[in-house]
Amino acid sequence: MTHPAPGSGAPAPRLAHIATQAKVSEATVSRVLNGKPGVAAATRQRVLAALDVLGYARPVRLKPRATDLIGLVTPELTNPIFPAFAQIIEQQLAGHGYTPILCTQIPGGATEDELVEQLVDRGVGGIIFLSGLHADLSTDPARYEALTSADIPYVLINGYNDRISAPFVSPDDHAAVRMAVTHLADLGHTRIGLAVGPARYVPSRRKREAFLTALGEPAAQTVQHTLFSVEGGQAAAVALLDQGCTGIICGSDMMALGVIRAARDRGLRVPQDVSVVGYDDSPLIPFTDPPLTTVRQPVHAMASAAVGALLEELGGSPVQRTEYVFQPELVVRGSTAQVRT
């Protein structure tokens, strides 16, 4: 894209002049005049105001390029952790002049491959995948190679696959389980269970590994792979409570709520009889009954890192094809207590 001519008859704007007035760099002025992304809305506004003040015509409105569209592929938005990520990603992309296209998946709806095909058809500049198929080791990573060959950069959040060459952003699943195990052990629990989603997902697999590392191989008996939902937690709890577990660590807060429901169904109290640790944390979790003790995902840091990595890629400076791992934190509320003796 070339430097656009100023309004006819107006003097050619002098970059240095405008930059001084707007208190920004000449490069920034140039980006704004050329309608390039990567400039915060407030800064852009300041440059346009400087043009007005100095009597230069504003640049003719430029048609944004299709490559300014960024796909955001998410699972359903029912689990509040996904909108939490989406909100931060959306706002940070918009702040840099990019336009986020939201693509959600539901069972029976468009598949991730269809969504990606539509995004490529649209000519998107890049894609951020949130808990996508990349986290599912049973699927074919070739779909991502297609993006690479089409020169469309992408970043993958929450899941890691060494057969895909891209920047990954993940929470430290091992640390999350270690924190939860230590917390329950400190409270005197010796019979601890783990309820996570299907084993083909990287986060489930890593949590299982960390669980066995912390408690030894025989602890495999008290690992249940079900679904990440309330009903999944409920199903896992039936088996774990039958095995006499007094503390249960979950792969999501939704699962933890299902575990609490299952415990109550058989007359057990949480936390007096059973301690439950969730995973994710979101604004309503402090209000659950009981307020959930949970391991919080560093959503803001992770979302910002994903956007940052994508912006670097879009700016032509590829970031390292590696996994950026973020530290979760244990938030102790009311669903865990000393084991009953």
Added chain:
Amino acid sequence: MTHPAPGSGAPAPRLAHIATQAKVSEATVSRVLNGKPGVAAATRQRVLAALDVLGYARPVRLKPRATDLIGLVTPELTNPIFPAFAQIIEQQLAGHGYTPILCTQIPGGATEDELVEQLVDRGVGGIIFLSGLHADLSTDPARYEALTSADIPYVLINGYNDRISAPFVSPDDHAAVRMAVTHLADLGHTRIGLAVGPARYVPSRRKREAFLTALGEPAAQTVQHTLFSVEGGQAAAVALLDQGCTGIICGSDMMALGVIRAARDRGLRVPQDVSVVGYDDSPLIPFTDPPLTTVRQPVHAMASAAVGALLEELGGSPVQRTEYVFQPELVVRGSTAQVRT
């Protein structure tokens, strides 16, 4: 856009032939071949399969038009009612071949006007506003006239302004408050309060009207306008509990959670000492402490109606410029009980 030529050398596809094979109308086949929106993904797939079976080349991939982009302007996604709407709107738009652009607002972030300007710059085909400025009677409706003159159809959810000529989709706020008042009155409550957001918002205003209609003008003393958040509910509750209210009706579930917190802060139990009714309902609300009695917004019906109205507008058949009002329902859980005598 003209009918694209089939792959070179292949016979020209005969619409009737393909339509029979795909078991769809000729018009639908034509839409698919011309890459027009308004065809469900499954149907499109069926037509492409029919082409394959009959040995016709698939149409050359067509660059989608900018007008297939649809803006979805929402407030922050922290209140789970907004992602609930966003998910359904996104999926229904995608099912019809449109691509939704998500625009969220936060205090200090892009304003609605800036978001709209960006969407217009993008050449979007239409916009759905969710709880936007249209619900704020203190703002200038001229911004919507600009869209009308630019021939960009839009639909407004949750808020009504008779100075804007567009299809509106709203829950019946009057009915919502009537249901809540009747429920509390049936439980013997005579001192009832209303905690809603700022008076300049249409839903707050309507809830207040319905409250005074049900309980008489003197009930205006027990109406508190604060913010739709947890903290807003907490602030409203302090005043309402001081006035001796035993039942409090809220403008959002977040407010209701704040009211419960304020009641407990002064040693009151919910529902034994104070009954609380929320508004919205979302997947985590059954798990709050206590499980919240709330008035559920008919999210699916409203989101579908908004998409339906926009699709009609995009298809060139303007729908009536009126308000489509949807019936909420009272979900009785554990935050309301018989008044203490």
